[in-house]
Amino acid sequence: MQKYVFSKWNACGNTTLFFERELPRALVCRALEAGQLDCEQAGFVVPKERRMHMAGGEFCVNATRSFGAYLAWIDQSVCATYTVCVSGWPASVHLTIEKREEGVWDASACLQLPECEIEDKKLGPVVHLPGISHLLLPHDGTWDNKRARELMAEYGLDKKDACGVVWYGKDSRTSVLTIRPLVYVRALDTLYAEGACGSGSLALAIALARTGKESPSPFNIVQPSGGSLKVRLEKCSATVSGEVRLVCTGSWYA
The missing domain is CATH 3.10.310.10 (Diaminopimelate Epimerase; Chain A, domain 1)
Incomplete structure (x- = not known):
């Protein structure tokens, strides 16, 4: 050993x-x-x-x-x-x-944010960041590994170096954003329901900012762990x- x-x-x-x-x-x-x-x-x-x-x-x-x-x-x-x-x-x-x-x-x-392609799919947008792509879905209570793999295959995301399916929601009383990410890494063939996902949070902030329906940056996004990530968007950068x-x-x- x-x-x-x-x-x-x-x-x-x-x-x-x-x-x-x-x-x-x-x-x-x-x-x-x-x-x-x-x-x-x-x-x-x-x-x-x-x-x-x-x-x-x-x-x-x-x-x-x-x-x-x-x-x-x-x-x-x-x-x-x-x-x-x-x-x-x-x-x-x-x-x-x-x-x-x-x-x-x-x-x-x-x-430093490059131009990030956003594809509008039937179920939700796919945000293509360098090194990882995320499918963003409204949280309907049906998230699981099997469903995530099916969606990744359906949209060809499993051919990327890494991809995620990120279910998100917003508390109607507090307006708090939450996510539940499942992330796949192709080289290792691993799929994890992660306790937190920074790139998934960034992808969600980018997608929501594009719609103009959410309050401006920063976005406070509660992770499955209960912790919170803050995403601040500027013209050509994100923190x-x-x-x-x-x-x-x-x-x-x-």
């Missing part, structure tokens, strides 16, 4: 494993299992070069925010800014990190903000 040093991060309910060396995909899938490190996704980090590559090559907002917290953690910084390169996104990402308490940070990712926690660090043997 070999030893693999890891750290596990929780970004508003979306968990990520970071390894400082690249692992074969089969080993990554094993590490994610409930009987192993029990995580939703994994990435490989090169701290000195400010680079993070997701194991499936996809783009992940929450893993990017977690990478910022990871850098602040190893730098022992209370407040820090970083410009990083991450998989799936064509431009550098600017991160702002503030330590709230031991093992907890507020992390914001500022993304996604929320909490990141360090869950644990250690060695994994496989």
Whole structure:
């Protein structure tokens, strides 16, 4: 057996494993299992070069925010800014990190937004972001893995590096937006009902802003974990903000 040093991060309910060396995909899938490190996704980090590559090559907002917290953690910084390169996104990402308490940070990712194609489908819009596409559906209480896979196949989204089906709703009394995302990563053939989804929240904000039916940015979007992500849209950029926690660090043997 070999030893693999890891750290596990929780970004508003979306968990990520970071390894400082690249692992074969089969080993990554094993590490994610409930009987192993029990995580939703994994990435490989090169701290000195400010680079993070997701194991499936996809783009992940929450893993990017977690990478910022990871850098602040190893730098022992209370407040820090970083410009990083991450998989799936064509431009550098600017991160702002503030330590709230031991093992907890507020992390914001500022993304330069390219022109994002939005396809209007019968059931709902598909928002194509760099590195991931999301189908947005009004929450009707029928969300599940089987239905998500059917919809991904029907719209050809399962041919993308990564895709999601994001059911969303709005509380009629409080006007609070909520999402329930199911995310598929093709290279790893993984499908997770994620505890939070940054790119899904961004896609929803972009789609709602286009309709003009919602109050202007920022959008506060409650995740399945109960935590909230804030999405602020500008003319050519977007900022996604929320909490990141360090869950644990250690060695994994496989």
